[in-house]
Amino acid sequence: MPELPEVETTLRGLNILIGLKVIKVHVITKKLRYTIPNTIFKIEKNSKVAKVERIAKYILIHFDSGYSIVIHLGMSGRLKIINKSNKTYKHDHFLLKLNKSKTLVFNDARKFGFIDVDKSLIIYKRRYITSLGIDALSLKLNSKYLIKKIGKSEVPIKQILLNQKILSGIGNIYASEILFDAKISPFVKGRLLKTKQMNSLIKSIRKILKKAIKLGGSSIRDYSSSDGTLGNFQSKFFVYNQEGKTISKYKVKKVVQYGRSTYYCPGLQKEQNSN
DNA sequence: AGACGTACCTGACCGC
């Protein structure tokens, strides 16, 4: 699930951990996408969760000891908060036991996610953080920024949206949804996007991501008891996974770009006549 | 420097 809206929803669920004290760090599987560093054991007993934060698709948990944990969910990663810590499930890789009988669990079937730990100030300097482009929901995102970044790009806009160094937070599902909403063809090259299209793209980015967060938000209530899945997402997609569906007389089509599926509606997302 | 294919890993699903 994890694109910006899912990560944001997860983060909101983690807020209930603030103020809780660490009882135990338990690594079940060290080898994720990267090996969990031994600095994980620097998360000491009795240090308190001071703050949780989202940077792009990364979740940061800051402790009052000055250390921070970074979690990336990869393709299949999930964070759960369970009330009883004695039972683990398949693909549970990491447990953070806290007081008030809360345990944070990282579960990831495909192990494409990772966990990193270091002093907060060092964490912020990690390459995977510093190289990120502007957050897709940032108010600093405007056409001027896009022109600077992609005004000369030969890369199709679908691929640009997935480039975290340009815009961070958008993944393969919302890239298709956003382009559909903006009525922009996924094939248009960056340099051929007109300013007007960039502005409608930015509008759609905000609209689609915010809507998704809002829908995900309904699951927060049950976060501590459930597995945090965002049930009714799939039914809300206009084009993603909707090959063959008809939208005002036009069919949704699936293509593969750069090895990733793109869903779009050729009738409504025309390639502009590039002058 | 930038663009592209590939690799990482497991599960779900489809057709036979």
Added chain:
DNA sequence: TGCGGTCAGGTACGTC
């Protein structure tokens, strides 16, 4: 029911 093939929401890396 089982087998093989294909696909999956992300990112880094080697190669050109």
